[in-house]
Amino acid sequence: MDELSFRRTIYAEPNTTDPDVIQAAKDDPAKQAFWDEVKAMDAQLAQAMNIPIPENFADKLILRQGMDEFTQKRQKRPWYVAMAASVAMVVGVSYMTLFAGNSGLVNDVFAHVSHEYMAKELAMSSQTVSQEALNEKMTTFNGTLSEEIGEVVSANYCYLDTIRSLHMIVKGEKGLLSLFVVPQSKSQDLKEEFSNDELVGTSFLLASAKIIIVGNDRDDVAQLQQVAQSSFRF
Amino acid sequence: MFSRNKNLSSSVSTDMMKKQKRYEALVKALHADIFRYAMWLIKDKAIAEDVVQETFLRAWKSLDSLKDEGAAKSWLITILRRENARRFERKQFDLVDIDDVSVADPINFGDVVLEHRELRRIIGDLSEEYREPLMMQILMGFSGDEIAEQLNLNKNTVMTRLFRARNQIKEALLGDQTKGEQVNG
Numbered sequence: 001m002d003e004l005s006f007r008r009t010i011y012a013e014p015n016t017t018d019p020d021v022i023q024a025a026k027d028d029p030a031k032q033a034f035w036d037e038v039k040a041m042d043a044q045l046a047q048a049m050n051i052p053i054p055e056n057f058a059d060k061l062i063l064r065q066g067m068d069e070f071t072q073k074r075q076k077r078p079w080y081v082a083m084a085a086s087v088a089m090v091v092g093v094s095y096m097t098l099f100a101g102n103s104g105l106v107n108d109v110f111a112h113v114s115h116e117y118m119a120k121e122l123a124m125s126s127q128t129v130s131q132e133a134l135n136e137k138m139t140t141f142n143g144t145l146s147e148e149i150g151e152v153v154s155a156n157y158c159y160l161d162t163i164r165s166l167h168m169i170v171k172g173e174k175g176l177l178s179l180f181v182v183p184q185s186k187s188q189d190l191k192e193e194f195s196n197d198e199l200v201g202t203s204f205l206l207a208s209a210k211i212i213i214v215g216n217d218r219d220d221v222a223q224l225q226q227v228a229q230s231s232f233r234f
Numbered sequence: 235m236f237s238r239n240k241n242l243s244s245s246v247s248t249d250m251m252k253k254q255k256r257y258e259a260l261v262k263a264l265h266a267d268i269f270r271y272a273m274w275l276i277k278d279k280a281i282a283e284d285v286v287q288e289t290f291l292r293a294w295k296s297l298d299s300l301k302d303e304g305a306a307k308s309w310l311i312t313i314l315r316r317e318n319a320r321r322f323e324r325k326q327f328d329l330v331d332i333d334d335v336s337v338a339d340p341i342n343f344g345d346v347v348l349e350h351r352e353l354r355r356i357i358g359d360l361s362e363e364y365r366e367p368l369m370m371q372i373l374m375g376f377s378g379d380e381i382a383e384q385l386n387l388n389k390n391t392v393m394t395r396l397f398r399a400r401n402q403i404k405e406a407l408l409g410d411q412t413k414g415e416q417v418n419g
Binding site for chain 2: 008011012013014038041042044045046047048049050051053054057058060061062064065068
């Protein structure tokens, strides 16, 4: 093997196992020395190429893959979910706009009239609340109940928003009605008539107090309103 | 029916666990080599890190196509080189030939003996067509045939480039500035 092709082979592949190259190196110490020299240079190159790896790089790569999986799953949410979300938002915003001004109080009134809440109050209450007991509670609002307003099945102090009120549950012809007594000073924003899908409500002023009546049936509410207007004295 | 669904989903999650385990093993075994390769290819640490991250993300997505763990290294290098090429496609308009950009001390990590720094500069100064096969051979331990396949060249060309690469390094080490031009073979 001539000098040039020996050098070329070694330079191209210092770890060659070519038997011709090995034989040539055996035969010629100068060739062997050249080979050793190239191998040494390669070892140096290998060390020089061995640059440090950024800290925690493997963890970063594994974490990154996990995050990618996560965002991919999120992106895979179908278009109609986004549509539904935006529809829900529009409904929510318009609902809030419709009830703007007294939404806090009205929402609380509705919350207190919900079936679950009413059931809780009824469970805590005795079957019928006497006129005497009602009047005792009315003193908080400087008022009295001169006549019976119907069968009162529960009477409790409640907080509407942050306003202390007396919540009475009264039996109407077609179902239970709620009557709230609240101080006028704190309920000025409340509309006279309000409603949602299920419930209708009305509020009216009697001297220093406001009476709010809520129920499922418009006629029941109107009837109780009439009775209440003549029964409460403040 | 419920139990059937349960079995199905639990086998899916077992498959995911297996895939995850396999991926983590791959990362742990090869991230250092792949990063070093990227560094020598790109000569910019931040970009190299990005490209390696993209590479491993791709690898994760198509992990099922890797049948033989022994081929993982060259499989990853193939992905890396493609990702690196995509970088230039994306930046077609502000394309800069990385070899033309003079970076003050591109591969300086401050922790290196002087001799290595000099060698690193010399390796970094090699043109890409010489540097890449050399990295594949020394850093990745690829055979001539494997390099030829990766670079889509015939083996003779690869061997010539490897010869020239070492020749240029040797000359640079000897302080000879006329790099390689006259040593044709």
